[in-house]
Amino acid sequence: MTSTVAPPPTETDRTAEPGPQGDRRFGLPVATCLVMGNIIGGGIFLLPASVAPFGTISLVAFGVLTLGAIALALVFGRLAHRHPQTGGPYVYARAAFGDFAGFLAAWSYWITTWVSNAALAVAAVGYLTVLVPGIGEHKWSMCLAALAVQWLPALANLAGTRYVGAVQLVSTVLKFAPLLLVAVGGLFFFDPANLGPFQATDQSAVGAVSASAAILLFSYLGVESAAVSAGEVRDPARNVGRATILGTAGAATVYLLGTLAVFGLVAHEKLISSEAPFTDAVNAMFGGTWGGTLVACAAVISMAGALNGWTLLSAQTPYAAAKDGLFPRVFETRKRGVPVVGVIVTVALASALTVYNYTAGSQRVFEVLVLVTTFTATVPYLLSTAAQIYFLASGRSDRVRPGRLVRDAALACLAFGFSMWLVAGSGYAAVYQGVLFLFAGVLVYAVMAAMKQRAAAPPAAR
Template sequence: MHDTGTPPRQPGPAGGAQEAAPSKHARRFGLPIATCLVMGNIIGGGIFLLPASVAPFGTISLVAFGVLTIGAIALALVFGRLAERDPRTGGPYVYAREAFGDFAGFLAAWSYWITTWVSNAALAVAAVGYLDVLMPVNDHRWSACLAALVLQLLPAAANFAGTRYVGAVQLVATVLKFLPLLLVAVGGLFFFDSGNLGPFRASGDGPVGAVSAAAAILLFSYLGVESAAVSAGEVRDPRRNVGRATILGTLGAALVYLLGTLAVFGTVAHDKLVGSTAPFSDAVDVMFGGSWGGTAVACAALVSMVGALNGWTLLSAQTPYAAAKDGLFPGAFGKKKRGVPTVGVLVTVVLASLLTVYNYTAGSGGVFESLVLITTFTATVPYLLATAAQIHFLVSGQRERVDRARLVRDGVLAGVAFAFSMWLVGGSGYAAVYQGVLFLFVGVLVYAVMAARRQRAATEAKG
């Protein structure tokens, strides 16, 4: 395979170098663990409501899923190419900084960091709803709050223990959540009844309008495709394995999404599915009888969310770690123990926990939901910068040797991935984009302080 660009520069200690893991608790991820990281972060808890969310648009929503899958795979391929070119921890931050300089790299790191810790709080709060099916924790807001905090602390403990344990938890969680979802996805095909599908276009919109409307709900289902690239420094043979893990993880998630949604469409009557609050539970009840579907799905959802929390907690520390190595984040973020940037994990847990407590004490669900919507915009900023960086590398001719066919192929992939990223931004909504930009502007102030400190340190070193 030809390289897509010039060989990456070998950074020194202040340039994001990857130190060897000295502890027995630190272990680099192989292809299976890296794939589980991608798949586990893409598939959170939202999949358990997706069939009901898109049912009002009819089975044309499956077409929207197909279109989005193409965009997600293109984005995954671009991340694989970029990681092949520069396999350092940080992913989009590293690519944006190399292509466009410190400020672009900082924006990628800052926006991604915001996404991770706000998303962790949202995941924990959502997981409490599934935990309540198994035990009554929602009877009082403080018991619910405590449960949400515990759900965040358990994955954090695995991260503090080292990458060895992060990988083990991620592998087990991905297998445990993938198997029941696949059971419904494949088993549901044996109970498939085309009479349950309902109309192809149930919303009454035209084909393009119906696909776009369904896609607006589904757009964020593939957030997380960058997971292996962000943790490239912890992946064995990253030039080879990051791209493979990204593609395999994205394809695995797409398989679960598409087959799962199709199976639920074919087992639950359309009229019932439109108003369902637990579509997978309804499908399990139809397939196997009884009323234990809710319990089974609640267990699967909890495992899914804990796995996602485990992976996102690691990613929340990786990008600030890379930026800190370059002097663009406080230096404490650039220290590792057992292969994990523990300060980044600690700060993420504290911020997510404070947001969780605020959610239960303020009683302002609208504010909390607005913060979550903002992350749908901040998550796409690194995507845009990373795909733009790939286009920059291709157009500027930063290649070891000319391979016109590969150049055209990579250019088309980068163009599709950039368009997909823009689609994600558009799907965020005006309010989320507006408020998300305000969050980015707060980051500008942080960048100003960090850049000034770097300049002063450089001046003192020369003097």
């Protein structure tokens, strides 16, 4: 095998991928919506009830997670300025540490996207049954609904990045209307008596924060969305960083205000056992029972928007790796700005996992796979933050001012620590299963690296 460290970036490395400017359909607003839409999927509608048993100390965990996510977003912004190409973490890891690290980033991120897509589709069906009760009468009708939820965003992706951006913009606006209704309007109905105890468990304060954070960890996955799709963003060196920071900050604001509002609208004892906390919050604000339908509509729209964005991301990483010979060349196939083979393959894998989930009749298997995504998503985060530390420590800092250098280094170290916390919070079982997924990828890398080496060798040496 040749040297594992890539050469220093050339001027070409610092520019976006070549191609017609008309192919770049994402401006700053749509790129920001892509980040926010991917971070905020369906979890926001369940999170307040999930962390309520720990008490209002869970808001502290939210704050800590928010700081870590913003630090990670700032690091991705700086990395995208340095390498504004499609692929995000894969591009950064490969530029710093060579092909193998880049492949691990691409492989683990790809696993994360299509398993998460299957999870989002299954969760969306739960809300669809509120709107159309007949769907929930048989497992096959639920399975078909989950498949439809996955393939409709895939068709939007296959139509081109222009339609992806349009769907993302519309879904983000629509789903934020009811969320902001509770997050902002709910503060006017806020009753401190509903908050309950600050610390509702016998754990220490640090233990309670860590335990509630473990539940909230998955909620911030997606901060890298604009960086992964940098090749489709206009002026990526400028807009990717801004979109990442704005999208993460916007999602964090909705998370914190929404959770705080629900805590103050629903009595603590009721919130602990609530299956639809936002429904209970809307009912507390206005009375009646129409909140369930409103929240179900918002949840379906939210998940459809998240699936739209994640479907694009699931194809972008293997596309970037295929261009470098680390994924099969078929993933390079691209039409109307979209890696069509990547979209089709990943949605097919997610669909197969969805069918398995319904036919096996065991939710536990599926839940374990979903937990694995928390681990597999942090592998690219760790490699990306380590790449930024490498760039800065090796002197490849683009001649920035000393003050900027210190700030970038501090942010990179903070983001690295945050990523390690994500790994720890995913649990032993998830780490164990995730490592098996990574080792399966090593075999794929061995085959692709051998094929790449044979293709590069002169005929006499073959």
